[in-house]
Amino acid sequence: MSANKTSRIGEEIWKSVNPQTPIITEKPFSIYSTAFRPRTQANQLFPRRTRVDKVNAELVTLTYGTIVAQLCQDYDSDYQEVNKQLDKMGYNIGMRLIEDFLAKSGVGRCANFRETADMIAKVGFKIFLNVTPTVTNWASDNNQFSLIFEDNPLADFVELPDDGRAQDELWFSNILCGVLRGSLEMVQMQIEAHFVSDVLRGDETTEMRVSLVRYIEDEMPPEEE
Amino acid sequence: MAAPPRHSTMLSISNGGTQQSGPNDKQTQQQAQTLPQSPGLRVPSNRKTIYDRHLNRSRNAELSRASFAYLFGEMVTYAQRRVTGIQDLEKRLNEQGYPLGLRLLDLLFYRSTSTSSSALSSSSTSSSPPNRPLRIITLLHLIHGPLWRLLFGRSADALEHSVSPDTPNEYMITDNDPLVNTYISVPREMSMLNCAAFVAGIIEGVCDGCGFETKVSAHNQPTEMWPSRTVFLVRFGDSVMEREKVLERAGVK
Amino acid sequence: MVVYSFYIFDRHAECIYKRRWLPRPTSTVGKSRSDTTSGQAPTGLGQTVRSTDDDSKLVFGTVFSLRNMVRKLGGDDDNFVSFTTSQYKLHYYETPTNTKFVMLTDLKSPSMRIALQQIYINLFVEYVVKNPLSPTEHPGGVGVNNELFEESLEQFVHRHGHTPGILPGYKDGISAIKGTPQRSRHLSQTPVEHHIQSGDQSQVQQGSIHTAFSDGWQHSMRRALSPRGKIGATVGSTRAPGTGPQ
Numbered sequence A: 001m002s003a004n005k006t007s008r009i010g011e012e013i014w015k016s017v018n019p020q021t022p023i024i025t026e027k028p029f030s031i032y033s034t035a036f037r038p039r040t041q042a043n044q045l046f047p048r049r050t051r052v053d054k055v056n057a058e059l060v061t062l063t064y065g066t067i068v069a070q071l072c073q074d075y076d077s078d079y080q081e082v083n084k085q086l087d088k089m090g091y092n093i094g095m096r097l098i099e100d101f102l103a104k105s106g107v108g109r110c111a112n113f114r115e116t117a118d119m120i121a122k123v124g125f126k127i128f129l130n131v132t133p134t135v136t137n138w139a140s141d142n143n144q145f146s147l148i149f150e151d152n153p154l155a156d157f158v159e160l161p162d163d164g165r166a167q168d169e170l171w172f173s174n175i176l177c178g179v180l181r182g183s184l185e186m187v188q189m190q191i192e193a194h195f196v197s198d199v200l201r202g203d204e205t206t207e208m209r210v211s212l213v214r215y216i217e218d219e220m221p222p223e224e225e
Numbered sequence B: 001m002a003a004p005p006r007h008s009t010m011l012s013i014s015n016g017g018t019q020q021s022g023p024n025d026k027q028t029q030q031q032a033q034t035l036p037q038s039p040g041l042r043v044p045s046n047r048k049t050i051y052d053r054h055l056n057r058s059r060n061a062e063l064s065r066a067s068f069a070y071l072f073g074e075m076v077t078y079a080q081r082r083v084t085g086i087q088d089l090e091k092r093l094n095e096q097g098y099p100l101g102l103r104l105l106d107l108l109f110y111r112s113t114s115t116s117s118s119a120l121s122s123s124s125t126s127s128s129p130p131n132r133p134l135r136i137i138t139l140l141h142l143i144h145g146p147l148w149r150l151l152f153g154r155s156a157d158a159l160e161h162s163v164s165p166d167t168p169n170e171y172m173i174t175d176n177d178p179l180v181n182t183y184i185s186v187p188r189e190m191s192m193l194n195c196a197a198f199v200a201g202i203i204e205g206v207c208d209g210c211g212f213e214t215k216v217s218a219h220n221q222p223t224e225m226w227p228s229r230t231v232f233l234v235r236f237g238d239s240v241m242e243r244e245k246v247l248e249r250a251g252v253k
Numbered sequence C: 001m002v003v004y005s006f007y008i009f010d011r012h013a014e015c016i017y018k019r020r021w022l023p024r025p026t027s028t029v030g031k032s033r034s035d036t037t038s039g040q041a042p043t044g045l046g047q048t049v050r051s052t053d054d055d056s057k058l059v060f061g062t063v064f065s066l067r068n069m070v071r072k073l074g075g076d077d078d079n080f081v082s083f084t085t086s087q088y089k090l091h092y093y094e095t096p097t098n099t100k101f102v103m104l105t106d107l108k109s110p111s112m113r114i115a116l117q118q119i120y121i122n123l124f125v126e127y128v129v130k131n132p133l134s135p136t137e138h139p140g141g142v143g144v145n146n147e148l149f150e151e152s153l154e155q156f157v158h159r160h161g162h163t164p165g166i167l168p169g170y171k172d173g174i175s176a177i178k179g180t181p182q183r184s185r186h187l188s189q190t191p192v193e194h195h196i197q198s199g200d201q202s203q204v205q206q207g208s209i210h211t212a213f214s215d216g217w218q219h220s221m222r223r224a225l226s227p228r229g230k231i232g233a234t235v236g237s238t239r240a241p242g243t244g245p246q
Helices: A003-015 A039-043 A057-074 A079-105 A113-129 A175-186 B005-010 B012-019 B023-031 B065-081 B086-116 B136-152 B197-209 B238-250 C028-036 C054-074 C113-129 C147-160 C170-178 C183-189 C191-202 C204-217
Strands: A054-056 A134-136 A144-149 A189-197 A206-215 B062-064 B158-162 B170-175 B214-220 B230-236 C003-009 C015-020 C082-084 C089-094 C100-105 C222-224
Touching: A003 A079, A003 A113, A054 A057, A054 B065, A054 B136, A057 A079, A057 B062, A057 B065, A057 B086, A057 B136, A079 A113, A079 A175, A079 B065, A079 C113, A113 A134, A113 A144, A113 A175, A113 A206, A113 B062, A113 B065, A175 A189, A175 A206, B062 B065, B065 B086, B086 B136, B086 B197, B086 B214, B136 B158, B136 B170, B136 B197, B197 B214, B197 B230, B230 B238, C003 C054, C003 C147, C015 C054, C054 C089, C054 C100, C089 C113, C100 C113, C113 C147
Parallel strands: none
Antiparallel strands: A054 B062, A134 A144, A144 A206, A189 A206, B158 B170, B170 B230, B214 B230, C003 C015, C003 C100, C082 C089, C089 C100
16 A cells, blocks of 8 residues: 555545545444433434544643653652553553554555554554654664654643653653554554654654564464363 | 642643743743753753643644543553542542643633733733632633533533532532543443543642632433433532632622 | 344454354254253343353354465455355454454345444444453453443344344343343433432442432422523523534
């Protein structure tokens, strides 16, 4: 799939005008019961297509901020541990988010890791964070690349604590590494991801390095005894 | 309840109007590569810092609701690992919302002043916003309207006052379909749980930030039409009620 | 069209959800088998069963080998859609995350591939994947069998099999098996009492708040603040019913 086509998919899903895009519904009806749910609602189980449900970006930014702040508090500013926890949270998110991603985008398996990288940057990040990081710095074996973030909604409003350590130890957006790890594992790719620079630390760019470790084989059912 | 001190350094929107960037700031910054407010922090030379970006740049920005759902979900999961019961969990969610309320309050004031005064560049970036609510009703309307619109893109659904003589300090804010509960299917054995306790914490933070000592809790009050309808019970402290009486006699609006 | 059963398998080859509506008709050859399992048959009807049941292992083994064979012959992107025996039709849908959806129907059924895809997109992703109270993975089916998902699935299947009497007694079956009256029905009859009850059982403090609501708020004390902030006449909701956020 060409890079242009990939970015078009991202745009189209974000704006949801592409008739090819699978239907993304509102929550068809809500919690509790069939008993007092009006019949008409049942008929709207799969109603008209709608755009990707949106929410105020600041709510997301601030919510993420409180999560990081809470972790810093709980782990007594042990930033290594905070990084680890953020990665773990991201991993959990990634495993869920990939299903949503596939459901929304309707894209199939990527042919190679380069295509995967494009898909992550131009469709994945576009749908979920409305940014499109640049894919660059490919290693010669095509198994390693960098994502450069021009914008990072998670870090809007953020300044790291001025304690002489946070700028050297904390990767504020580390949750994103976990998200990539979790979501790619679900589509049979074991990867490793880490930030190498962050404007919050005073670096010129925000860059994440992603490396493919291996493709995961299908799991077999346990042997009958 | 006091805000954990660490928050104030993590997220700096609480600095509100005083730190919006202007041309002057940028020049100063170019000369001295470090910012006066935080001499210890390194900043990139391309000036991608909060001080160089307008506080309103994300005002109308939107993100996927799913992204919020995942973050909020992880917050709930993380909180769940560290608590012993439903009440404890709600307390923790409340505590996580609280600092957010404090910050949103400043953001609300900043925005309401900058839109009401036509000149955005008003030199009076005063530290005391002019329109801090003094009376309970003004405060509640701030929450019911502007705060809800900022967070959820619409006003809350109802605002009510207890007329019971025993509880004149109780008010209710109703949301028929809270955004935070969109994807949550609460298991039977936890039917009391309402994860909107997070929002209750936000309300508490806003009230406290205005100087109204309050306890806010979230309760499931489903109706046939709105199965996830949630009522936020706002209970003001005695000191607030006493002050309210004084202000009423003095005719302060 | 009749839907017999429905299965979800996760990427670890585990059956994380299973639901049977009608017992699939078995040919005479299978009769001896159905005799041996006849004791289980009533409990299986309309109930979520854990993956210990042999049935789901057989189904998994079948679709797993069939899919691998299809890929070998038709290339990595190929997949099988359904297969038909003289007794039933098996429909198959697999996501790139290796989650597999399987539905068994009668022979008259049209292709359910789209339906399975919609169950994935609109029900599984929305109610199971996005639900923070359900775990990320579902060993033993934990978290899949939540109320939102199950009831939506029920409606979905019911809607697709719209011949009257197609799922005879499934409602009674469910509530009888679950052993408790459905919360919904309970609620709609006596909403307030229900809340007080559950409050009293689990938490005394919270229960008392709800009692306050039910006694105080819902009857005489309910007054609303008018938009200008004066105490005014009773206003229920500022938003008309049905105009909620879409």
